[in-house]
Amino acid sequence: MTILVTGGAGFIGSNFVLDWLAQSNEPVINLDKLTYAGNLENLASLQGNPNHVFVQGDLGDRELVDRxxxxxxxxxVLNFAAESHVDRSIHGPEDFIQTNILGTFRLLESVRAYWSALPADDKAAFRFLHVSTDEVYGTLAKEDPPFAEDNRYEPNSPYSASKAASDHLVRAWHHTYGLPVLTTNCSNNYGPYHFPEKLIPLMIVNALAGKHLPVYGDGQQIRDWLYVKDHCSAIRRVLEGGRLGETYNVGGWNEKPNIEIVQRVCALLDELRPKADGTSYATQITYVTDRPGHDRRYAIDARKIERELGWKPAETFETGIRKTVEWYLANPDWVAHVQSGSYRDWVAKQYASEAPSA
Structure with a gap:
């Protein structure tokens, strides 16, 4: 019994792998290209663990994935691999098309060939789980109900459009070829090992460095926030009991405007790491020009996964954000390595005697 995880050195993927191996003896084959957001330091605690096999490579490399x-x-097979930063997708959309669309297509083709040749019992038990985002549904007005699984797709950024396309491919491979797929669409994740280009880690890192805390527009963009370990538990539950071909929306029931998130981070830092001069980190908040096509509100209706699979988040936003800030304060070396880029050297250092496969 083994699972294959793509993108398992990224933020959500690495948290999933760590949680999986903390709860199970089932081995994980971890395939990650190690682009800028893939960080093997996230998985340092698994060094030498025979149940974790890391392979450096691209999910779109048919020869490697077939092997x-x-x-x-x-x-x-659980597909976490994705280019996921909206700002990056605006400035350079081609990488998002390559990874999220073509990469998913090639992975599906490899998996379809493998699954088709399995013995009957193994074939019936096999699952392909695709991890996606609520951004495929577009944006909501303040009075709109949250996104449900049957909401129309209306992506508004190159990133969300590429993820929407990948979701459609997964659906089509189920309906056309019978591939046993499951899809999860999650809200904004936060927690340990989050690359500091995203809102919460960026605010923590900038605040501690005495830098401005840039907030887009009026800061009233609303997101539903999901603690990453809750997301991982939801994925495990969907893999275990989800109905084939179904989509499950995963949310934290924590709708909050961005400015409130930033202010809460500042308040926690004021408490946990007060500034020497006694001023609040909130004095560093700076409003900047909004990004193009910035979606106003996302919200997830997570009733289906609770109704069908009995899952609901364990963390409130208050408990999750405190754990997150505490983790960043306790792991300054990880933050420093990410900021300097030296985390990339970790691969060569730690795998000198067992270099990852190309």
Whole structure:
């Protein structure tokens, strides 16, 4: 019994792998290209663990993925791999098309060939779980109900458009070829190992460095916030009991405007790491020009996954954000390595005797 995870050195993927191996003896084959957001330091605690096999490579490399599937014969493939930063997608959309659309297509084709050749019992038990985002649904007005699984897709950024396309491919491979797929669409994640270009870690890191805390527009963009470990538990539950071909929206029931998030981070830092001069970190907040096409509100209706699978988040926003700030304060070396880029050197250093496969 083995699972194959793509993108398992990224933020959500690495949290999933760590949580999986903390709760299970089932091995994980971890395939990650190690682009800027893939960080093997996230998985440092697994060094030497025989149940974690890391392979550096692209989910779109058919030869590599075919070999991994044939060699390890996983019972499930979980696709976390994605380019995911909206600002980056605006400035350079091609990488998002390559990874999120073409990469998903090639992965689906590798998995379809592998699954088709499995013995009947293994074929019936196999699952392909695709991890996606609520951004595929577009934006909501303040009075609109939250996104449900049957909401129309209306992506507004190159990132969300590329993820929407990947969701459609996964759906089509189920309906056309019978591939046993599951899809999850999650709200904004936060927690440990979050690359500091995203809102919450950026605010923590900038605040501690005495830098401006840039807030887009009026700061009233509303998001539903999901603690990453809650997201991981939801994925495990969907893999275990989800109905084939179904989509499950995963949210934290925590709708908050961005400015409130920033102010809460500042308040926690004031408490946990007060400034020497006694001023609040909130004095560093600076409003900047809004980004193009910035969606006003996302919100997830997570009733289906609770109704069908009994899942609901364990963390409130208050408990989750405190754990997150405490983690960043306790892990300054990780933050420093990410900021300097030296985290990339970790691969060569830690894997000198067992270099990742190309």
């Amino acid at each position: 991994l599937l044939a060699e390890h014969r996983p019972r499930a």
